[in-house]
Amino acid sequence: MPVKNFYAPTSLEEAAELLNSLHGESRPAAGCTDLMVQLAAPNAPETSLVSLRRVPGLADLREESDGSCFIGSLVRQSAVAQAPWIRRHFPALAKAAGLVGSPSIRNRATIGGNICNASPSADTAPPLLAYDAEALIWGLDGERTMPLQEFFLGPGRSALRRGEILKGLRLRRDSQKRANFEKLGQRKAMEIAIVNACASLCPGRDGTCFQVRIALGAVAPTPIRAPEAEAILEGKRIDYDLVMKAAAAAAAAVQPISDHRASAEYRRRMAGVLTARIISGLGNLPCTGVERWR
Amino acid sequence: MNTISLTLTVNGQRQSLAIRPDETLLKVLREDLGLTGTKEGCGSGECGACLVVLDGLTVNACLVPAAECDGSVVETIEGLAPGHGRLHPLQDAFVRHGAVQCGYCTPGALLAAKSLLEKDPKPTREMIKEGLSGNLCRCTGYKKMVDAVEGLAHGTAPPASEGESNVGRSCCRPDALEHVQGASIFGADVFRPNMVYGRILRSAHPHARIKSIDTREAEALAGVLAVVTGREVPEGYYGVDIKDQLVLARDKVRFRGEAVSAVAALSEQIAAQALELIHVDYEPLEPIFDAEAAMKSDAPLVHERLSEYVRGFRTETHGNVCTVARVQVGDVERGFAEADIMIEDNFSTQIQHQSSIETHAAVAEVEASGRITVWSTTQKPFAMRRYLHQSLQIPMSRLRVVATRIGGGFGGKLELNIEPYAVLLAQKCGLPVKIVYSRAEEFACTNPRHRAVFWVKSGMKKDGSLVARKVRLVYDTGAYSGNGPTTVTLSAQLWGGVYRVPNFLLEGYCVYTNKMNCGSMRGPSGPQTTFALESHTDNLAHRLGMDPLDFRLKNLLEAGEKSAVGQTLVDVDFKKVVCEAAEAIGWRTLPREKNVGRGMACMFWLSGGWATSVTVRVNEDGTVGIITGAVDMGTGYLYTSLPQLVAEELGLRAEEVHLASGDTDTTVYDHGIGGSRGVFTIGKAAQMAAVKVKEELFHEAAARLDVDPAQLEIKGSRIYLRTDPAVGLSFAEISFARHMQSGGPLACSANYLPEMDPIDETRVEGLSFSAFKGNTLACHAAVVEVDPDTGLVTVKRYVAAHDVGRVINPRAAEGQVEGGVSMGLGFALSESLKLGAEGQVLNPNFADYKIPTSLDVPETEAVLVEVPAAYGPHGAKGLGEPTMGPPAAVVANAIYDAVGVRLYRTPMTPEEVWRAIESARNRK
Secondary structure (H helix, E strand, O other): OOEEEEEOOOOHHHHHHHHHHOOOOEEEEOOOOOHHHHHHOOOOOOEEEEEOOOOOOOOOEEEOOOOEEEEEOOOEHHHHHHOHHHHHHOHHHHHHHOOOOOHHHHOOOEHHHHHHOOOOOOOOHHHHHHOOOEEEEEEOOEEEEEEHHHHEEEOOEEOOOOOOEEEEEEEEOOOOOEEEEEEEOOOOOOOOOOEEEEEEEEEOOOOEEEEEEEEEEOOOOOOEEOHHHHHHHOOOEOOHHHHHHHHHHHHHHOOOOOOOOOOHHHHHHHHHHHHHHHHHHHOOOOOOOHHHHO | OOOEEEEEEEOOEEEEEEEOOOOEHHHHHHHHOOOOOOOOOOOOOOOOOOEEEEOOEEEEHHHOEHHHHOOOEEEOHHHOOOEOOEOOHHHHHHHHOOOOOOOOOHHHHHHHHHHHHHHOOOOOHHHHHHHOOOOOOOOOOOHHHHHHHHHHHOOOOOOOOOOOOOOOOOOOOHHHHHHHOOOOOEHHHOOOOOOEEEEEEEOOOOOEEEEEEEOHHHHHOOOEEEEEEHHHOOOOOEOOOEEOEOOOOOOEEOOOOOEEEEEEEOOHHHHHHHHHOOEEEEEEOOOOOOHHHHOOOOOOOOOOOHHHOEEOOOOOOEOOEEEEEEEEEOOHHHHHHHOOEEEEEEEEOOOEOOOOOOOOEEEEEEOOOOOEEEEEOOOOHHHHHHHHHHHHOOOHHHEEEEEOEOOOOOOOOOOOOOHHHHHHHHHHHOOOEEEEOOHHHHHHHOOOEOEEEEEEEEEEOOOOOEEEEEEEEEEEEEOOOOOHHHHHHHHHHHHOOOEOOOEEEEEEEEEEOOOOOOOOOOOOOHHHHHHHHHHHHHHHHHHHOOOHHHHHHHHEOOOOOEOOOOOEOOOOOHHHHHHHHHHHHOOOOOOOOOOEEEEEEEEEEOOOOOOEEEEEEEOOOOOEEEEEOOOOOOOOOOOOHHHHHHHHHHOOOHHHEEEEEOEOOOOOOEOOOOOOOHHHHHHHHHHHHHHHHHHHHHHHHHHHHOOOHHHEEEEOOEEEEOOOOOOEEEHHHHHHHHHHHOOOOEEEEEEEOOOOEOOOOOOEEOOOOOEOOOOEEEEEEEEEEEOOOOOOEEEEEEEEEEEOOOOOOHHHHHHHHHHHHHHHHHHHHOOOOOEOOOOOEOOOOOOOOOOOOOOOOOOOEEEEEOOOOOOOHHHOOOOOOHHHOOHHHHHHHHHHHHHOOOOOEOOOOHHHHHHHHHHHHHHO
């Protein structure tokens, strides 16, 4: 493993300054479950690690007085999966975090690492997108906030600028919101998703639904939203035909690749199937028999 | 590079050390602190072998930068037992439940289980599986691990090991006591004074001529001690059936990953750096990857001098075809003419990798006298010594091979692989050299299961009786023949060994391509052949509208009949095995549910022979020991069955019998473990040696008591008069007197080489051997559910009936079945070693090479059927290999039953199943 130096800064300032001055020669380190694998790859360039684990506040998990919730970058996936208020208010996120890797991976892997790694298949990305999460970014020039959707630029590429650190994620609590997450893989653990998906919506009194969000992973260069599919459902009463239309729109929205894990065609079709299943479930329709959506 | 000072508390002890920033917690624990109970399996957090508890949380130590652990508290397997010879209750439960096989994943699994129980003292079975889902186990199929945790948590009594008898009793493995404490020494756990590290340069081309190799820059690198290339090595060709391989490529590389050069250096890092400084000038040649394309006359030749290679059997060869096998019975064309119905099918299978959680490892040390000791993870220490002799031309008297504990073998550690590089480097640099393969290397070059394609046509009468069958099979053996000819031979025997087909013609080919060479993986040819044969069998039954169970019962061979190669089947009862499987799954009474189906499949197998020698001795104090050159790759036969068989003869309890094994200097020849021969052949030799010892004891006692030996009994380490048990002599008295006064030590050896069964030579051509004794049948059945939208297959129930001849240790036998089914389901559903356009492995890791996890494996129900074999000890037959043969066919047949589509390729991944369902829908 080509690690030249190891730094353990104890403040955001110190961490940001290190990352700034060692730009191009250092990597921020959180749970290291992806980073160490990248560093062990043949021909990985030599780098220094700037561990964020001793920076205060990054592992905080708290409800703010304005009703929003803060999940620090360094919060472990097992803590995300188990935290009672995440399970209550953001169950789809808890479910996704609980499906990352294995128990011992989840004890190290962090939610911030999952996001900053910017893998198209990151399991916590679709629920965070579906819950309209915002990324809180800290840099030497100050703090900025952006919708998570804008954070992902491409495989392994995020909107973080030189010396910037993802401080955490902010989510708005909404007791009306219903959401679910689904992950398709060959195994029930230790899986990189073939496709993962999350949808959320607020049911209206008359059976219609609002604020529909559909987010998909492993089907494009970044985790994506499927706005056309959302628009089909927005303000409507969910029925079987509408679900099929939304699923077809979700499948049309993706730009998957073919690789040794799955073909583009299969990923596209499964994006539709998972969308149909989640929306059916949220609309209290039977989840099976979605094969006719095409 | 900076040094970082680190203070951490490990198992309650404060440790202060200086480390480098690139060290992982795993490296610090294993190498700096000598805590080798924590294992490395993959180096990327995907197997769980290195799981430790860090500040109260389970983590994969290979992913933790050690520098980050300053002030941390670490708990490893060495800290689990309370000390004073006592075990932690979980360790005890693992031993008693038979949850330990090779023991390599055991430390990690135990710590995961402990952490789980601390969080939730009364977990459900599902929660236990979830808790163990990051700990890959290749041996057990997880069931007994889950049983152990559940049993402890819910206070159920551990399974009994009591009883008077030895044969048929589930006694515990003594080696498991070492495994659960992390005390076992596996290959990578061997450390020698002044030891240095070796790495191997592997070909970057699938097919190329080597024009030159320039090692000067590598040799000049500080810390490099030796560099070797093919030119310096004697031209010793080696191979199982065809001697076609050299240790280091000389003129040509034939697969991407072939060894070209090796380096010894002060550290693994320096050795890795040095590899990049070796300049090989290649002239790339056109590669050939597809076996059927390689059979064409204009295909690029993998071996130009095939006809000159030394072969151990007679076969025709041409082009890239290194074996042409033929089996002919009756007149197949006339048979087809008589048939009412004919069906043709094509099947293909993938490359499956053994994927033991322990990678290959070897340490070689040259003594001042020039003698060389090699510690190795080999399944065959004696054969390894011979292979080293053949390939490096070192006299066997100068070689000593010591087998370490093996962290899973499954045929992957049978042949020459890592060992010669350690020897060459140790000879050149004069220091002990250790080489441990990385997980990626393991996937690139360690003899996985052959990919095979099959074409089969069968004709039958309207009543379902088979009249004719023609089979063409092609096994892709990769760059070297490896175990290919034997695999083709086995496949031919399997095709002709289950059903009665009066007119039969099989043509089998073993073909070179520019892939890694394939070898023997657990039941070579079994899963491939069974997938094709038994899927085809269901197609035949369905065409007739006949229940697949009835179709099988109608056509199964019976004892006394001949298989296609002309072997007369004895000591078998195929129908009984099939009926027991059908009954266990409830074949005739399963309710119909949407998208749920049932399937069954049978596999014919054998009990491996080959030579062995076992010595049983009575020590001066009357205790008894076994000495054997054999090793145990994790199945446990050596530590359970052998002592049980010896104890049975000598009136002892198996737990009292000690064992010494696997060292070519101190034990006598054994062929090596594999081929389901452990109990059948080595066990038989142990029993024979024990009988001889017993005769000697009786003889000595009779002389001293002045009675006839026929009047004597043996029990409780005593020989006594049947009519007056008070009159007798203890083993100690007899043995001590024998040692001191007459005839020397009381030790007897038995050599055993089960003779091969004759076959009908007029029916066969090009087979590499005739036939083994101890034939057996496996029949598995399952209920699966198919998700038609995604193609995902869930195995809901699984039963596996095996004719084991006679059960020696029921729990160990169940463990073989449960683990084999898990591996077979991996072959069926998820495991596939994939190669890219340049012959590179696309998925050389456990994230993408998908071994089933604890959450993926069903709770296999083992059904042990006893049809005793004349040659096995107490009638026992081999069991290890056939356990993984049927699952792919079972699943394929159940998918057909569930959703009406037939899968013709393995693995049946969700995408493959979905595609089959889609094309069926589109046809409608």
